[in-house]
Amino acid sequence: MSTVATDIQKAVEDAAAHLYVWALKDIPQDLRDAIRDARERETSVPGQRVLDTIIRNVAIADDRTTLVCQDTGIAVYYCRVGEHFPLHPARIYEALYDGTERATVEHPLRSNTVHTLTRENTGQNVGYRVPIVHWDFVPDWDGLDVKCVPKGSGSENMSFLKMCVPADGVAGIKRFVLDSIVNAGGKPCPPGIVGVGIGGSADYAMHLAKEAIARPVGTRNPDPEVAKLEEELYGLLNETGIGPMGLGGDVTVLQCHIEHADTHMTLNPVAVNYQCWAARRASAHIAADGTVDFDREA
Amino acid sequence: MADRKITFPADEETIRSLRAGDSVHVDGHIIGIRDRTQIRIFDQGVEPPMDFSGAFLLHTAPGVRKIGPGKYAPVSIGTTTSARMVRFTEPLGRDYGVRAICGKGGLPDEAIEPMKRYGMVYFAIVGGAAALETTQIEEIEEVAWEELMPECLWKFRVKDFGPLTVGIDAHGTSLFHDVQEAAKKRLEDLYARL
Ligand code: SF4
Numbered sequence: 207m208s209t210v211a212t213d214i215q216k217a218v219e220d221a222a223a224h225l226y227v228w229a230l231k232d233i234p235q236d237l238r239d240a241i242r243d244a245r246e247r248e249t250s251v252p253g254q255r256v257l258d259t260i261i262r263n264v265a266i267a268d269d270r271t272t273l274v275c276q277d278t279g280i281a282v283y284y285c286r287v288g289e290h291f292p293l294h295p296a297r298i299y300e301a302l303y304d305g306t307e308r309a310t311v312e313h314p315l316r317s318n319t320v321h322t323l324t325r326e327n328t329g330q331n332v333g334y335r336v337p338i339v340h341w342d343f344v345p346d347w348d349g350l351d352v353k354c355v356p357k358g359s360g361s362e363n364m365s366f367l368k369m370c371v372p373a374d375g376v377a378g379i380k381r382f383v384l385d386s387i388v389n390a391g392g393k394p395c396p397p398g399i400v401g402v403g404i405g406g407s408a409d410y411a412m413h414l415a416k417e418a419i420a421r422p423v424g425t426r427n428p429d430p431e432v433a434k435l436e437e438e439l440y441g442l443l444n445e446t447g448i449g450p451m452g453l454g455g456d457v458t459v460l461q462c463h464i465e466h467a468d469t470h471m472t473l474n475p476v477a478v479n480y481q482c483w484a485a486r487r488a489s490a491h492i493a494a495d496g497t498v499d500f501d502r503e504a
Numbered sequence: 505m506a507d508r509k510i511t512f513p514a515d516e517e518t519i520r521s522l523r524a525g526d527s528v529h530v531d532g533h534i535i536g537i538r539d540r541t542q543i544r545i546f547d548q549g550v551e552p553p554m555d556f557s558g559a560f561l562l563h564t565a566p567g568v569r570k571i572g573p574g575k576y577a578p579v580s581i582g583t584t585t586s587a588r589m590v591r592f593t594e595p596l597g598r599d600y601g602v603r604a605i606c607g608k609g610g611l612p613d614e615a616i617e618p619m620k621r622y623g624m625v626y627f628a629i630v631g632g633a634a635a636l637e638t639t640q641i642e643e644i645e646e647v648a649w650e651e652l653m654p655e656c657l658w659k660f661r662v663k664d665f666g667p668l669t670v671g672i673d674a675h676g677t678s679l680f681h682d683v684q685e686a687a688k689k690r691l692e693d694l695y696a697r698l
Binding site for chain 1: 635686
């Protein structure tokens with residue numbers, strides 16, 4: 207699908223409004239394939255029942271164009287902004303905010319945002335510092351990529367950080383990831399994607415863990431050492447036996463993705479961010495002339 | 505592991521005939537509740553204006569559309585994480601005769617004893633499967649405490665609601681407990697391989 211708009215801020219707003227609803231209704235093909243594979247591998251009866259139900263649920267959402275899951279999440283966007291893109295990030299933020307709000311009112315979608323102390327609802331899935339937007343800037347380019355990841359609370363509540371010490375080594379990282387997923391049990395709607403962030407600082411490790419869950423399912427980190435650790439953890443996590451919805455089984459996670467950053471010589475942070483089976487995401491590429499190309503798979 | 509069909513409200517004998525791991529589909533009436541609803545009942549001491557005897561309680565904050573005074577149509581009805589509400593299990597069984605609690609992710613071990621004592625079960629639903637769940641709700645028949653929206657007391661009429669898995673039965677077996685115990689044992693082996 208492709209649209210052309212003359213007003214670039216309006217184009218970004220329209221794209222955001224479309225992405226939010228689309229992500230909630232139509233999950234990416236790589237995720238569908240991962241769920242099917244999981245069903246083929248699963249041998250426990252309750253586990254098979256869960257995966258069959260998930261597959262049926264996705265089919266019903268397709269047929270009736272309804273939401274895959276009731277939790278419309280907290281709206282998170284990842285932006286890659288080209289150096290020559292004709293709209294300043296301050297205005298891109300406004301457009302994402304307005305688009306999220308409009309989608310919530312027009313659909314209508316359940317609004318989840320509340321003031322963190324008073325717990326009063328602050329708006330239509332928007333509020334102070336919500337939506338949450340992450341930025342990357344790209345030299346020598348005039349485009350904008352926007353990825354929308356509505357993040358459900360059941361899985362977000364299963365986020366964990368540990369400041370391992372360097373002497374804990376890689377074994378300490380692995381152990382913390384395993385312990386986190388066993389403790390989470392059935393709460394984050396397994397099987398899902400385990401995002402792991404390693405290195406950087408405390409806050410940056412968690413940022414990286416979140417970035418990891420937003421990747422297409424089963425993609426590997428370009429650093430071969432990190433990719434090897436992804437494979438190893440993926441295997442180990444599925445040996446825990448937690449299974450679909452924590453009812454026991456062979457498939458506890460659909461994937462393990464890791465993002466990393468260099469760190470201080472005395473730091474060894476590891477962060478875990480869980481993404482449930484309803485790992486919703488949708489992307490758009492916006493050209494400098496306002497042409498929008500939507501891409502469910504990015 | 506049997507496949508069962510149960511109509512709610514249900515009696516104690518029916519509930520005690522269920523075993524952990526059984527698959528269940530439900531007909532009849534179920535009641536939607538959540539954190540704030542139960543805080544009002546148990547912490548603020550307000551009597552619920554619905555009959556809970558033999559009831560099936562669903563942990564939910566439904567997405568609905570208002571179609572008239574006190575009347576709502578389902579938009580997207582799903583289920584929330586149960587563990588937060590475990591402390592209400594005992595009084596729900598003891599004081600109100602609730603027979604089933606349904607949610608996602610399981611209840612911690614402190615629910616096992618009261619379920620055994622009062623003849624209750626925990627049904628594990630597939631979390632996130634709201635598209636399917638919504639089609640199994642025939643009608644929202646009643647809503648009380650609308651000011652708690654969406655955490656009101658809801659009465660739904662359902663048909664073939666499920667599949668649900670008996671996660672904790674009335675005989676002291678909890679799949680969640682067993683899975684955690686087994687996982688902790690496996691972790692010891694896994695640690696040795698790190
Ligand atoms: S954890 Fe995910 S699948 Fe489960 S209810 Fe929340 S958003 Fe839906």
